[in-house]
Amino acid sequence: MMGATVLIVDDDSALLEALPETLRLRMRGVTVETANSAAAALDRIATQDYDAIVTDIKMPGKDGLVLLTEIRERRPDTPVLMITGHDEHALAIQALRRGAFDFIQKPIDRDYFVRSLEEAILARGLSRRAKDRQLALERCASELERIVEDRVSSSF
Numbered sequence: 001m002m003g004a005t006v007l008i009v010d011d012d013s014a015l016l017e018a019l020p021e022t023l024r025l026r027m028r029g030v031t032v033e034t035a036n037s038a039a040a041a042l043d044r045i046a047t048q049d050y051d052a053i054v055t056d057i058k059m060p061g062k063d064g065l066v067l068l069t070e071i072r073e074r075r076p077d078t079p080v081l082m083i084t085g086h087d088e089h090a091l092a093i094q095a096l097r098r099g100a101f102d103f104i105q106k107p108i109d110r111d112y113f114v115r116s117l118e119e120a121i122l123a124r125g126l127s128r129r130a131k132d133r134q135l136a137l138e139r140c141a142s143e144l145e146r147i148v149e150d151r152v153s154s155s156f
Helices: 013-026 036-046 064-074 089-098 110-154
Strands: 005-009 029-037 052-056 082-084 102-105
Touching: 005 036, 013 029, 013 110, 029 036, 029 082, 036 052, 036 064, 036 082, 052 110, 064 082, 064 089, 082 089, 082 110, 089 102, 102 110
Parallel strands: 005 029, 005 052, 052 082, 082 102
Antiparallel strands: none
16 A cells, blocks of 8 residues: 555545544554545646545535536546445445445444555555556557568568
């Protein structure tokens, strides 16, 4: 998890203090940034590529589901964990159907939260490596095609 950067989005200032502290204590080397609204989160996402984003579903203004949709459009490979309150199972199911990585129920089980976030960061890292390898293979294929074309054209 060394070097991972996580964004936590919530309108609850107490949660914005508690969750980063939990991550600093349990996940060495993780940088945690916070935003107190979906709008602030979108500003950060525009300039920063996060390894994972954690957001509350219920927030004033744009809620977490709208934020999730916009994250999927702007940063489709970034895993998003949704925080839900009691009796918000329908919202959690909606979030998962829209591409959320996981949902974390309040009150937050810190062990589950950390484990889920670690899995999300690991999945993001694997996805990045797979894309890097795909790009490298495409570059190699293009180079081989160029070499073959050069040899064919020089033999005529």
